Amino acid sequence: MNDFFEKIKELQDESIRSKHEQLVNGVINAINEKIVKKGDKLPSINKMVSEIGFARKTIVKAYEDLKNRGIVESKNFKGYYVANVNTKSQLKVALLLFAFQSFHEDFYNTFRKSLGKNYQIDIFFHHNNAAIFKNILETINGKYGMYVIAPIPSKESAVLIEQFPSEKTLIVDRFIDMPSEYSYISQEFELSTYHKLEEMHSRILKYDKVVLFYRDDSDYPVGIKKGFNKFIKDYNIKGSVQKTYKQGSIKLNTLYFFISDSNLWQVLKDCKDLNFKVGKDIGILTHNDADFKEIIFDGITTISADFKQMALEAASFVKHRTTVHKIIPFNIKRIDSL
Structure with a gap:
């Protein structure tokens, strides 16, 4: 097994790789160069610790990684064996x-x-x-x-x-x-929503009312609604939570806060039909960013994780x-x- 250990030690100077990656690649290189072949038993965890100097958990992690790729298999109480010499397994x-x-x-x-x-x-x-x-x-x-x-x-x-x-x-x-x-x-949705609304407080005050569209029977995070309700209460802002936007119901001087992009498209269509200017006649705020929101209507404001x-x-x-x-x-x- 001397050649096997030498093959692994060759990679120990590769500081850009973690010890786990060094060990995985060392075993793969040993297989590729036919130092070990299918069916061969690999060194035990204790032997690897003694020869390589890595922690037990690092060696176990590497062997398990190789197992998950189908390159190595473990047999109860007998150790680890080369199961597949196709080292390109993902x-x-x-x-x-x-x-x-x-x-x-x-x-x-x-x-x-x-x-x-x-x-x-x-x-x-x-x-x-x-x-x-x-x-x-x-x-x-x-x-x-x-x-x-x-x-x-x-x-x-x-x-x-x-x-x-x-x-x-x-x-x-x-x-x-x-x-x-x-x-x-x-x-995290509740405090994050609340604090971002606080940051936009001066702009939100431009509008007579703020409406959040939120459905309890959807996958919408409940923290968004909680953060919104806390914000309008703490800052004494007229606001409400509605299930969905009804096409044609758009109101001047209202800020619309959407979680679902399907509702967003409906209000934007109404803006176009009525010649309303977004950011002046009405406001639009959405949750979750997307590339198209950077383009349409000169850009749609978003609150979003990266x-x-x-x-x-x-x-x-x-x-x-x-x-x-x-x-x-x-x-x-x-x-x-x-």
């Missing part, structure tokens, strides 16, 4: 999102690009349906090397996700209360598996539609 990642909306598309494209060609990403959507969410989790459990999950915020969802190993699981998008060993890169940043950090977790607990802050973009 680590499989299960990505479970709400739906393929524009901001989810931004997340997916950035996530995929950041991971690169050594990862196979299978994407699933639950559409805020608890039965579909449960069925997908039961179907994918144990079949992927990593799991990136946008959960339905509920205790039932937390119980389901706890069936997945914490070191392979990342919660994204919506925050959910999980044991501390589980990682998350999520949004989903590209979220995706980059999610990809980093998949690559390095370092525990992370992070809330992505909201940003205000393009203020002129207020």
